[in-house]
Amino acid sequence: MILSLVLIGGAVGATIRGAVGHGMRAWLPTGTLAVNLVACFGLGLATGIDGTVGTAIRIGLFGALSTWSSLAFEIGAMLRRRDLALACSTLGVSIGGGVGLAWLGLELAP
Numbered sequence: 078m079i080l081s082l083v084l085i086g087g088a089v090g091a092t093i094r095g096a097v098g099h100g101m102r103a104w105l106p107t108g109t110l111a112v113n114l115v116a117c118f119g120l121g122l123a124t125g126i127d128g129t130v131g132t133a134i135r136i137g138l139f140g141a142l143s144t145w146s147s148l149a150f151e152i153g154a155m156l157r158r159r160d161l162a163l164a165c166s167t168l169g170v171s172i173g174g175g176v177g178l179a180w181l182g183l184e185l186a187p
Contacts, residue, residue: 079129086137090116094142109147110171116143117175121182 098108120139123131148171155164 082133083137086133087141090138090141107151113143118178118182121179125186
């Protein structure tokens with residue numbers, strides 16, 4: 078049962094990540110940054126959900142929504158273009174903002 082719920086959550090998270098990443102290209106250099114920050118906050122909030130459903134949400138939905146590999150790839154592309162300022166700011170906001178939002182989610186979790 079739990080694996081089925083993780084699979085469903087993962088499909089939803091990956092679909093959202095793909096849609097947001099594609100849709101935000103006009104406004105942000107990386108939609109990955111936005112979904113990773115949302116996933117960090119959501120993961121913190123989801124710690125208040127017990128049992129199988131909570132595990133499926135944390136691992137499936139937010140695990141698939143956030144992605145380190147896409148962030149690393151995008152930062153690598155920025156460095157390849159010699160856009161050091163954008164690469165550093167994206168990495169800093171990703172790490173600092175992600176930790177801060179995860180903490181805020183934990184604090185707000187029931």
